[in-house]
Amino acid sequence: MSTAAPVLRAEGVHKRYGGVHALRGVDLELRAGEIHGLLGENGSGKSTLLRTLAGQLEPDAGRLVLAGAEVRFADPARAMAAGIATVTQETTLVRELSVAENIFLGPRKARRPWGIDWRRTRAQALVLLERLGLELDPSTPVGELRPDQQQMVEIARALSIVARVVILDEPTSSLPDDQVAALFEAVRALRAEGVAVVFVSHRMNEVFELVDRVTVLRDGRVVGGGPIGDFDRASLIHLMIGRELEELDLAASAPRHDGGAVMRVRNFSVPGRVHDVDLAVDPGEIVGLAGLVGSGRSSLLDGLFGLEPTARGRLEVAGRPAAIRDPRSAIRAGLGYVPADRKTRGLVLDMSVQANLLMARSSRSFRLRRPPRGAEERTVAVAVERYRIVTDSAATPVARLSGGNQQKVVLAKWLETDPRMLLLDEPTRGVDVGAKAEIYRTLGRIKDAGVGILLSSSETPELMLLCDRILVMYRGRIAAALNREDATEARIVHYGMGHE
Amino acid sequence: MSDESSSAPRWARRASAMRAGTGRARNAAFRQRFLAVLVLLIAVFIFFSLTQDRFFTSGNIDALLTSGSILWMIAIGLTFVMLTGGFDLSLGSLLALSGIAMGTFMTSWGIPVGWAMAMTVLFGMLVGAVGNGFLIGRVGLPFLVVTLGTLTLYSGLVNLWSKEVTTEVISPTLNGLAFNNALGVPVSVWVMAGVFLIALYVQRSTYFGRDVYAVGGSADAAQLSGVRVSRTLIAVYAIAGGLAGVAGVLQVARIGAASPQVGGTVIFDAAAAVLLGGTSFAGGVGGVGGTAIGVLFLATLQNGLSVSGVADYWQQIISGGILIAVVTLDRLQRGGLASLRLRALGARPRADPAPPT
Numbered sequence: 001m002s003t004a005a006p007v008l009r010a011e012g013v014h015k016r017y018g019g020v021h022a023l024r025g026v027d028l029e030l031r032a033g034e035i036h037g038l039l040g041e042n043g044s045g046k047s048t049l050l051r052t053l054a055g056q057l058e059p060d061a062g063r064l065v066l067a068g069a070e071v072r073f074a075d076p077a078r079a080m081a082a083g084i085a086t087v088t089q090e091t092t093l094v095r096e097l098s099v100a101e102n103i104f105l106g107p108r109k110a111r112r113p114w115g116i117d118w119r120r121t122r123a124q125a126l127v128l129l130e131r132l133g134l135e136l137d138p139s140t141p142v143g144e145l146r147p148d149q150q151q152m153v154e155i156a157r158a159l160s161i162v163a164r165v166v167i168l169d170e171p172t173s174s175l176p177d178d179q180v181a182a183l184f185e186a187v188r189a190l191r192a193e194g195v196a197v198v199f200v201s202h203r204m205n206e207v208f209e210l211v212d213r214v215t216v217l218r219d220g221r222v223v224g225g226g227p228i229g230d231f232d233r234a235s236l237i238h239l240m241i242g243r244e245l246e247e248l249d250l251a252a253s254a255p256r257h258d259g260g261a262v263m264r265v266r267n268f269s270v271p272g273r274v275h276d277v278d279l280a281v282d283p284g285e286i287v288g289l290a291g292l293v294g295s296g297r298s299s300l301l302d303g304l305f306g307l308e309p310t311a312r313g314r315l316e317v318a319g320r321p322a323a324i325r326d327p328r329s330a331i332r333a334g335l336g337y338v339p340a341d342r343k344t345r346g347l348v349l350d351m352s353v354q355a356n357l358l359m360a361r362s363s364r365s366f367r368l369r370r371p372p373r374g375a376e377e378r379t380v381a382v383a384v385e386r387y388r389i390v391t392d393s394a395a396t397p398v399a400r401l402s403g404g405n406q407q408k409v410v411l412a413k414w415l416e417t418d419p420r421m422l423l424l425d426e427p428t429r430g431v432d433v434g435a436k437a438e439i440y441r442t443l444g445r446i447k448d449a450g451v452g453i454l455l456s457s458s459e460t461p462e463l464m465l466l467c468d469r470i471l472v473m474y475r476g477r478i479a480a481a482l483n484r485e486d487a488t489e490a491r492i493v494h495y496g497m498g499h500e
Numbered sequence: 501m502s503d504e505s506s507s508a509p510r511w512a513r514r515a516s517a518m519r520a521g522t523g524r525a526r527n528a529a530f531r532q533r534f535l536a537v538l539v540l541l542i543a544v545f546i547f548f549s550l551t552q553d554r555f556f557t558s559g560n561i562d563a564l565l566t567s568g569s570i571l572w573m574i575a576i577g578l579t580f581v582m583l584t585g586g587f588d589l590s591l592g593s594l595l596a597l598s599g600i601a602m603g604t605f606m607t608s609w610g611i612p613v614g615w616a617m618a619m620t621v622l623f624g625m626l627v628g629a630v631g632n633g634f635l636i637g638r639v640g641l642p643f644l645v646v647t648l649g650t651l652t653l654y655s656g657l658v659n660l661w662s663k664e665v666t667t668e669v670i671s672p673t674l675n676g677l678a679f680n681n682a683l684g685v686p687v688s689v690w691v692m693a694g695v696f697l698i699a700l701y702v703q704r705s706t707y708f709g710r711d712v713y714a715v716g717g718s719a720d721a722a723q724l725s726g727v728r729v730s731r732t733l734i735a736v737y738a739i740a741g742g743l744a745g746v747a748g749v750l751q752v753a754r755i756g757a758a759s760p761q762v763g764g765t766v767i768f769d770a771a772a773a774v775l776l777g778g779t780s781f782a783g784g785v786g787g788v789g790g791t792a793i794g795v796l797f798l799a800t801l802q803n804g805l806s807v808s809g810v811a812d813y814w815q816q817i818i819s820g821g822i823l824i825a826v827v828t829l830d831r832l833q834r835g836g837l838a839s840l841r842l843r844a845l846g847a848r849p850r851a852d853p854a855p856p857t
Contacts, residue, residue, distance in 0.1 A: 305724070307724070326723075327723055327724050327725070327726050328726045328728070331726045337724060339724060344718050344720055344721065345718070345720045345721050345724055346721060346724075347718070347721055348713070348714045348717035348718045348721045348722060348784065349717060349718065350713070350717045350784045350785055351710075351713055351714060351717055351784075355710055355713075355714070359710075359714060359721075359722070359725040359726075359727065360725040360726050362707055362710075363725060363726030363727055364726070365707050366707070367706065367707045367708040367711065368702075368706050368707070368708055369706065369707055370705050370706060371705075371706075371707060371710070413725065
C-alpha cells in the first residue's frame, strides 16, 4: 500500500505568525490507503500544517497538490468539499441531536420534495456506521454515547463527505485504552477503502501499532520520515526532540511503609459513582488508579478533594481524621489536586504565571491584604527555575505557555502549598514527550520528599512506569490491587473490564 | 465568538472552550482598547476645545465632570461585577431606591445628614449583597434572571415607598456636595477621585482583587485553588450596591430631592462605559482604569455635543455608533477581516496573492 500514488502533497509550505516562523518549507506526501503518522512536539508546527491542509489557514508560500492538481482552499468548507475531512480533539457534535442528524448535519440529509427523508437519512447513517464496524442506533442522541463512540461518529461524518483524506488530530487523547482499540479498527477500515489518513498522537505505542509511514516535524521543518519499520521508539523520540531523552529511574526511591499512611480512606462513596472505596497511600508512594473512563476515578478524586457534596466516608491525613467539605478544607488538611481538565479547572488562563502559581498558597491570607510583591516574585522565580517552566516572565498569562509548561505550573501551584498528598488526574494528557519526562522527573522528586501521590491515568504504560501499586477501578469500586511486580497491561485491562 | 457577543457567561459550570482559544489575545486586547479610547478621548477633547469657545472653560469642565459623577459610581461598581463574568441590571433602580432611602432617613426619621449618607451607602451595599449577591453567589441562580427580577422589584419598591411623589430634601451639606468647590475643584469630583483610587487599590493591590479576576477567568479553577467563589461574588454585588448608594446620595444632592423617577437608563450608559474601557462580558479581563476613561469619554462627548447645540438624539446616535465602532475595530485589529465573519452574509472571499513558485 505504500507504493500507491500520492493523494495530497504539500510542497515547500511556509507560514508565519507575526514574528514566529511556524512552518519553514514543509513537504508532506499522503498516499491513498495509508495511515500516515505526523509526529512532533508541541510547537513543532504540526497543528499549523494540519490547519493548512484543512483549509483553516492559508500558507504564505508553497502549494498543495490534490490528486495531481494544485488547489487552494479559501476556507474549511472548500477543503471539505474537495474531500479533506478533519476530526479534532474537541468533538464538534451537537449533543442533543441524533447520530444520524450529526453525521448529515446541515443540508446534506436525504430529501423528499416536501422535506427531509428521515428514513433514508437513517439508513445512510447505518451504512456508514457499519463500514466503521460500529453497532449504533442512528437515532440515539450523541450526548448519550461514550467518548470513543462520539469520536467515531465524527469519523463517520468525515466519511459521509466522500473523504479522500481524513485528518485525525490526537483522536485518542481523551480515550482510555480499551476504547482506543475500537477506534483503530475504524481507522484501519478507512485505510482499506483507500483513504489517506493522517494520524497525530503523542503516544508512541499507538504510532507503532497503527501507522504505515511517519513524518517528523521539529521547529517548523521536516527532520525525518519514511516507513515506520525504519524506526524504533528511541530514534523517533530523538528526531522529535533533537536530543536523547534521559532515562528515568523512578524506582530508585522506595516508599516508606514504616511510618503509617499519609492518607487513609475508608468506606468512601459518592452516591451513584463511587462505592465503598478503601485505600491507603504511604509517604513517598505513588498509587495508581486505572480503569475505564466512567469507572469512577475522577469522581473519587473530586470527592476526596471536597468537590462532591454528597460524598460519604472516613478520611485520615497523616494519621488525623480530616473533615473535608470543600477544596479549602482539603487544602488545609494537606491535599493538592491536579484535575484532568487543565484549561478550565487547573488554571485561570488569562492570569499570569505568578497569580496561578500562588493561587492555592495564598488562599488562606486575609483577602484585603496587599500581596507581598517582592517575596512573591522571588518564590515564583525559584519555582520557575526548579520545575523548568519555560515562560517569558512571571507576568506572562499562562494561556501563552505550551501544554506541558501549563501543567508544570499546575503542579508547582500545589507544591508551593507544601502538600502531604497529591491527587493527580491525567497529569500528562496533551503534553509532549519532552515535557512528559520533566513532569515524571518532578513526580519522582515529590516522591523522594515523602509526599504521597494518588495518580489516575488512562495510559497504562504511564501507570506501570510510575506507580508502586495500581488499583483498578470498575463501576465505582476497586476491582483489583496490583503490586508493581504483578502489574501487566493485560491484567490491568482485564480487571478494568470487570472480569474476575 | 468574541468577548462581547458570546452568550450569557456563567460563573459556574464549564468555561467555554472558546475562551481557552482567545485567552492569549485578551490581555493585550484590553490594553489596546484602553489606549484607543484614551486617544479618542483626547481627540474629542481637543476637537471641542478648538471648535467651541464655551467648551474649555473651568465652569464647563466642572460641569462635565460633575454631570458624569453618577455614571462614574455605577460604572465602577459594574466593572467589578463584569470582571467576575456577571452583570447587574438592577443598579439603576437600586440607585433610585437608595435616593428614596436617603430622603426617608433625613425627612421622616430626622437623621443628621452625615449619618444619613453613611446609612444610604450601607443600605445599597446590604441590598446588593442580599438581593443579588446571595442569590447569585450562594444559591447559584443565573445573574441575568436574578438582576432582571430585582430591577423590577426595586422599581416597585421605589414607588411603594415614595408613594410616587418627589420629596424635597433640604440640606446645606448636600447642596455643598453637589455644587461647592474645595481647593478649586468641585466636591463631587473629589468624591469621584476618592472612590476611583480606592477601587483601583482594591482591584490591583489586594488578594480580593486577584480573586475577582480568578472567578471571572475560571470559577472552577479558582474554587479548586481554595478561592471562596461565593463570597467573592457576594462581595462584588455588595460593592456595586454600595456604589449605587453613593450614586443615590449624589443624585439627591444634585436635584435637592428624593425622586422616584431617576436611574432609568444609567445602567446602559454604564455598560457602554465599561465595555469602551476594555472590560468584557466574558469576565477576567479589564479593570476600573479603563472604565474611568470610558466614562470620561462618554461625558465629554455628551457635554461637547450639547455645548455645540447638537440635539439629544444625535448624542445618542453618536455614542451608540462609537461603542459599536470601537468594538468592531478592536476585533479587526486582532483577528483581521476574516474574524468579522462577513462571508456568511455573502461577501466574497478575499483575493490572495499568487504564491511564489
